[in-house]
Amino acid sequence: MNNLVITPNYVNIFSCIGPKCEDSCCNDWGIYFDKKTYKKIVKHPDFSSLAKIAFKEVKTDNDSWAVIELDEQGACPFLNEKKLCKIHDQAGAEALSNTCQTYPKVNNHIAGNRYRSLSLSCPEVARIVLFEPEAFQFEAQISGNKSAAPIPEWQEKSYDYSLELLVGLGLDWEQALLAIGLLIRTSESVANGLEPASALDVRFEQLQKFVQAGLLNEQYEQLSCTPAVQENAFVSVHSKLCKIHSRAHRPRFTRLNEAVNSICNEDNLYSIEELNKAWHNIALPALSESPDLFERFILYSIFHNHFPMLGKDGPLKAFRLLVLDCLLIRCYLSAMAFKYQGLTQSDIILCFQVYQVVRQHRSSFADVIDEIMQELDIQTIPSTISLLKTK
Template sequence: MKTLTLFEPQFVEKFACVGSACPEHCCGGWNIQLDKKSANRYLQAKRIDIRALATEHISVTKKSVANWAQIKLDASGQCGFLDEKKLCKIHAGLGASALSHTCSTYPRVSIQKRRDEFNTLTLSCPEAARLLLTHPDGMQVQEKQLLRQLFNSAPEYQDAEKLLNLMCSLLMAKCGVQVEQGLYAIALLCLKLDKVSLDNADDVAQLENTFLALSDSLEKGEVVAHMHAIEPHYLLHYALLNNMQHFIQLRPGSRGFATFSRYLQLLNLDALQDQDDASKSQLMAENSLLWQQKVLPLLQDSPWLIGNYFQYRIYHDRFPSLTSREPLSALYLLTSEWLMIKNLLVAQVKSTGELSQDDVVNIIYSFHSLTKHNKQASDNFYMHIDAFKMNDNISLLHLLK
């Protein structure tokens, strides 16, 4: 028998689907794929009502065994198998075991390495986002030992990746709600990483010393002084946000669009489309000031609202993964996404003078629903972000002011 380690945050353990009570359920606004076994089970069901529904609402595509068919959405963009209470007729008629892999697992995700497994949830689910963001211990991670006949077929989780992931998590934990300081510290860590080899013990020791120095600087508040030297580039802020807005506005029928659009309208980027660069920069500068003066004080009473989000991103993304993007590139993308979320929080406070936990949950779940629901959506979204790097990843520092 082989021993594997399972990691699971508390919010994952607590998750249970809330069914018809969900503010925006997962059976609408998305393409729902069916595996071959599930599609045939519904199309050949002994129950006439299920078979009739399947014949009407299933389109067989045969793209792969896992993607054998697709559920046709009705005129309102909802799954044809929902009843008037937005509950699944398959679940009610054939039982939970009859649900397709997609329907039975969402929003659960298992990230597998050869000897490790990381259970998580996708934040495109409102209930998953609520559990993560509103509970102080939501990202408290438990470890369990599993016995298996074989190791996973995935690659080994290298010690260097584990070390970097832990360092980034600890740096973000040190900064509290001042997340830009944590991102700045991680940027400096990544710059040091570019100059060392993780295969060399002396170089790894240098990296650890850099981490300890950065951690100490965060704890003492010294990072703020270092960040004063960064020249803000507010026109880059506007261009990046406007491009992300354009990407999202191309998805009017997608799940999360109506919720996200309510906050995006408050940001009101469209009003500046025909304005000069100085006007665009001025709005971004005002938002940056409002973040410091009004939004951060509102978050101080519940620092886990933002802290848990960044701990989730580091955990869920295995950040900074050394097998996909370069660490600085991965950090640029994360910082860019935070720029959008941050400005929407500012726009909400500017408009109403208030910021509820529901606002934070709504912004984050709808953002993830539109941009990170699946790999294709993420890749397309990142292509838009990549267009504004000013030819280098280090331009991310201009996004922290």
């Protein structure tokens, strides 16, 4: 069997916009150089003087031999007056650090196949993923790579069926997540050896029939709205985000945090009721020209993470994290809509991208989120989906 390279069109469309970027990766970024490239820059006649103050040797290993010392504004000292990279301009792309050569590109190697993607922590990537009409056209090419050990059958079936439940049945995004959650509950049983992989085929067929009969919609409507739990989940995760966000002092994060703070009630507490009201009364009307915004984000997340893969953790954790991602971003959109009485495309991109700076680049943050959900006893599919109910 030939191994493939699978590429969504958002990868082909992307091109770095350099100094026009609203949140440049040349600021507030851990830029590490491998030993060989570092030595080359230090000896380069155009950079030798600057390199003495621009680098700090850490010598963690050969791949992380030195790190850039950012200036007081958090900018890379190798930027010129036009905010373009001097190294790239004068020494070529091969002299760049691995960070600068690859970001925001991501390659996931799974069972011999390569899945190409981009990090949503880049504003231009977020714009393309959320708004470009042809972003999610996919192409597959033969890679020529050697065969690799296959992943468990249940993982591949869970991935394929989750995509189908999202895009193939005409469901709203909240209901699609409920269907995916019911599938993932079976995935958990299969992963733990309690059921055979064929149980996923049976479950998927059942879910298709539930949707066609209107039973899934009925089940979603019967779920309770849990504002107190939603509020605790949002406040807990946002508070953690504020403490560890690498760009918390930058204007984009400040703009978002000020919007969140503007929706505090008379006791100076965040009000989920006001956030949910703002969602229905202001945000949703403002998003009428982008009705598929969350479908796009969920589709990106499933592909980018090869959902429900999550290291050694089980599929239910991956599902809970996906739902909480949606809750946080929806609350951010609601807060921005509340403060500014509407949403611009730039504001929408900000809500998704600023959150992903931590979510995608701090692997430990997933554990922080899951601990919060466990403390709030958000473990079952109904309790998880109830986070999304606003009425």
